[in-house]
Amino acid sequence: MFAKPGVLLRIEGAALFALSLYLYRSTGAGWGLFLLLFLWPDLFMLGYLANVRLGARLYNFAHIVAFPVALAGVSYALHWSRFLPFALIWLAHIEFDRTLGYGLKYPTFFKDTHLQRVNQTAQLYSAGVAR
Numbered sequence: 001m002f003a004k005p006g007v008l009l010r011i012e013g014a015a016l017f018a019l020s021l022y023l024y025r026s027t028g029a030g031w032g033l034f035l036l037l038f039l040w041p042d043l044f045m046l047g048y049l050a051n052v053r054l055g056a057r058l059y060n061f062a063h064i065v066a067f068p069v070a071l072a073g074v075s076y077a078l079h080w081s082r083f084l085p086f087a088l089i090w091l092a093h094i095e096f097d098r099t100l101g102y103g104l105k106y107p108t109f110f111k112d113t114h115l116q117r118v119n120q121t122a123q124l125y126s127a128g129v130a131r
Contacts, residue, residue: 006101009115013098016065020092029085037089048110056105063094063104 002008024034041062048055061067068090075083097103103115 006115009103010099010101013095013100017092017095017099020088020095024085024088024092027081027085027088033085034089034092037086038093041090041093052109053107055110056107060104063097065091065094068094 044058044062045055047058068087072084072087072091075081075087098115101113101115103113106112106114
């Protein structure tokens, strides 16, 4: 299992998803808010209507872990409690996507992600093609 990066990345996503749910519960925010905002990062997929390059950039902007983690850190440090639930919902969405195998997009094709490329490379190596 430790030789399969795709599996490890999905396990990591599941663990961080579970942690973000736990932390969200500890904020006391309602689950209705969670359900309402859980899919908001996927609105950035609308960039694909213009072209693949813009779509990938917008999607990646909303799906990079650094932004919700930074927002959570700032909101915690500055006691901006109203932003912490939003940051945790955002993080939960990203990690749920990672658990399902959806990764950051390459500007070539919508289904071309960092998780799928890892899997494709692993398959090529196991088949002896990429040696």
